[in-house]
Amino acid sequence: MKTPATVLGLGAMGTALARAFLAAGHPTTVWNRTPDRSPELDDLGVTRAKTVADAIAASPLVVVCLLDDASVRDTLAPAASELGSRTLVNLVNGTPEQARRTADWTTQQDAEYLDGGIMAVPVMIGGPAAFILYSGSETAFERHQADLAALARPTFVGSDPGLAALHDLALLSGMYGMFGGAAHALALISSEKVSPTAFTAELLVPWLTAMLGAVSGIANDLEYGAEPGAAGSNLAMQAAAFGNLTEASHAQGVDPRMLIPMRDLLDRAVAEGHGDEDLAATVRLLAKD
Ligand code: FVH
Numbered sequence: 518m519k520t521p522a523t524v525l526g527l528g529a530m531g532t533a534l535a536r537a538f539l540a541a542g543h544p545t546t547v548w549n550r551t552p553d554r555s556p557e558l559d560d561l562g563v564t565r566a567k568t569v570a571d572a573i574a575a576s577p578l579v580v581v582c583l584l585d586d587a588s589v590r591d592t593l594a595p596a597a598s599e600l601g602s603r604t605l606v607n608l609v610n611g612t613p614e615q616a617r618r619t620a621d622w623t624t625q626q627d628a629e630y631l632d633g634g635i636m637a638v639p640v641m642i643g644g645p646a647a648f649i650l651y652s653g654s655e656t657a658f659e660r661h662q663a664d665l666a667a668l669a670r671p672t673f674v675g676s677d678p679g680l681a682a683l684h685d686l687a688l689l690s691g692m693y694g695m696f697g698g699a700a701h702a703l704a705l706i707s708s709e710k711v712s713p714t715a716f717t718a719e720l721l722v723p724w725l726t727a728m729l730g731a732v733s734g735i736a737n738d739l740e741y742g743a744e745p746g747a748a749g750s751n752l753a754m755q756a757a758a759f760g761n762l763t764e765a766s767h768a769q770g771v772d773p774r775m776l777i778p779m780r781d782l783l784d785r786a787v788a789e790g791h792g793d794e795d796l797a798a799t800v801r802l803l804a805k806d
Pocket of ligand 1: 639
């Protein structure tokens with residue numbers, strides 16, 4: 518028999534997680550603050566617990582997928598005595614500090630703790646592109662790795678419980694930078710009679726895809742140092758050209774707010790003597806704050 522699993526929280530993500538456990542044959546118990554949410558799970562054979570304590574008692578593997586850190590604390594505290602000898606997997610978005618605090622609290626309840634960062638949207642859960650980052654108890658990860666694979670590809674990033682959140686937030690930072698840049702690009706292109714869909718498919722996506730290669734170059738520079746003469750696009754040149762982005766945005770009636778922080782960072786890098794270096798210099802400036 519597959520390991521019984523409990524899911525606390527039936528929002529969009531918790532529902533997808535419960536559905537994936539059921540699809541993989543895990544006896545699945547759920548609890549949600551608002552009862553009877555996601556009725557479609559009933560036909561799939563889910564067991565609904567009336568209380569958090571009953572839900573935790575039903576399974577050795579307990580997955581929490583609530584809104585935020587405060588809702589996790591409020592939900593688990595009254596049922597703390599049920600946690601002993603179980604593995605608590607916290608997939609709620611949070612900070613490394615919150616993860617470490619919840620890990621300490623969970624260990625005090627004689628339970629094992631894994632923190633997780635879901636790198637997927639609900640529709641991707643159970644599919645090949647989804648992955649979930651885990652940190653915390655390596656023993657618990659090894660014990661439940663096959664069970665957790667029902668949700669998404671499990672990737673262990675270290676025994677410090679804060680590491681999954683750190684990786685998660687770093688990946689989301691990259692994602693929001695891309696979305697912010699794409700939002701500005703689309704605002705700029707929409708200031709003239711240009712088709713946003715054609716622009717995106719034919720130009721923006723291929724351009725961003727090509728530029729992803731440059732990110733690996735930045736990482737190599739950070740880890741191994743710059744290759745001599747490698748700065749083919751030095752920062753002084755980039756800072757000089759960047760003014761055109763903001764000036765043209767104003768002229769087209771587009772708010773340049775997404776671009777200002779990058780412009781300021783490039784200007785600072787040049788002012789501090791890094792004009793002949795590449796973008797790794799901007800990472801070093803950010804990391805010094
Ligand atoms: N959905 C997504 O695209 C992202 C993908 C990456 C990971 N995130 C994180 O997953 C957590 C849950 O997100 P969600 O999408 O399931 O969120 P909602 O659909 O808004 O559901 C929220 C659930 O939390 C329950 N809840 C809220 N506050 C409390 C509380 N004080 N006590 C107990 N439960 C609470 C809520 O219950 P109800 O409103 O139905 O009664 C839902 O079950 C989240 O950390 C994302 O950042 C998702």
